[in-house]
Amino acid sequence: xxxxxxxxxxxxxxxxxxxxxxxxxxxxxxxxxxxxxxxxxxxxxxxxxxxxxxxxxxxxxxxxxxxxxxxxxxxxxxxxxxxxxxxxxxxxxxxxxxxxxxxxxxxxxxxxxxxxxxxxxxxxxxxxxxxxxxxxxxxxxxxxxxxxxxxxxxxxxxxxxxxxxx
Ligand SMILES: [Zn+2]
Numbered sequence: 001x002x003x004x005x006x007x008x009x010x011x012x013x014x015x016x017x018x019x020x021x022x023x024x025x026x027x028x029x030x031x032x033x034x035x036x037x038x039x040x041x042x043x044x045x046x047x048x049x050x051x052x053x054x055x056x057x058x059x060x061x062x063x064x065x066x067x068x069x070x071x072x073x074x075x076x077x078x079x080x081x082x083x084x085x086x087x088x089x090x091x092x093x094x095x096x097x098x099x100x101x102x103x104x105x106x107x108x109x110x111x112x113x114x115x116x117x118x119x120x121x122x123x124x125x126x127x128x129x130x131x132x133x134x135x136x137x138x139x140x141x142x143x144x145x146x147x148x149x150x151x152x153x154x155x156x157x158x159x160x161x162x163x164x165x166x
Contacts, residue, residue, distance in 0.1 A: 034062045034063075034134070034135055035062060035063040035064075035135065036060060036061065036062060036063060037059070037060075037061055037062070037063050037065070037066050037069065037096075038063075039059045042059075042069075042070070042073060045073070045077075046073045046074075046076070046077040046093075047077075048077055048080040048081060048084065048090045048091075048092075049073055049076055049077050049080055049090075049091065049092060049093050050092075050093055051090070051092060052092050055092050055093075055094050055108055056092075056093060056094060056095070057094055057095040057106075058095055058096075058097060059093075059095070059096045059097075060096070060097050060098070061096055061097060061098050061103060061134065062098070062134035062135050063135075063136075063137075064132060064133045064134045064135045064136045064137040064138070064140075065103055065129055065132060065134055065137070066137070067137060068103065068125055068128060068129060068132060069096065069103070069105070069125070071125075072105065072121060072122065072125040073093075075121055076091060076107070076118055076121065076122075079091065079114045079117060079118055080092075080110070082112075082114060083110050083111070083112045083114055086112055088110055088111040088112035089110040089111045089112075090110045091107050091108060091109050091110040091114070091115070091118055092107065092108045092110065093105075093106070093107060094106045094107060094108050098134060100142075100149045101130065101134075101142040101143075101144075101148075101149030101150045101151045102126055102127075102129045102130045102142065102149075102151065103125060103126045103129035104126065105122045105125065105126060107119070107122065129151065130142045130151055131151075132151065133151060133152045133153035133156055134150070134151050134152065135152060135153070135156045136153060136155075136156060138153040138155075139153060140152050140153045140156070143157070145160070145161075
């Protein structure tokens with residue numbers, strides 16, 4: 001793909017996804033005013049998973065991945081409940097963030113035999129995040145803007161590039 005995929009009006013002239021690189025001179029940054037997930041409903045709903053605030057390093061991803069993360073937490077909370085029922089220490093969320101354009105979901109696995117299942121679920125969700133716009137939740141694609149990987153839908157790719165020209 002070539003860097004020259006937008007016109008001066010910001011319209012795409014290449015394929016819809018033809019934005020593998022920013023036009024020359026644009027700094028590689030994420031969309032500045034991205035909506036981030038509000039974690040309060042997660043803390044309220046998943047009381048085991050988010051039960052130890054001291055263990056949480058940071059929670060920071062765009063709200064486009066909210067449903068993906070919510071669905072993952074529903075299943076993990078069930079596993080955590082099983083751990084508690086079996087007399088084990090339950091799994092706890094320690095960090096949720098974006099890295100290389102995809103979701104990264106870190107868990108302290110607790111004790112017992114359910115950790116492997118939890119990590120399989122997490123891996124599947126992390127992989128899926130590469131197909132979902134981190135900003136709005138529409139179908140998206142991971143691409144590299146001068147060394148930075150991000151996953152956006154076509155509209156938000158356009159926005160990301162336009163911002164840098166203003
Ligand atoms: Zn989007």
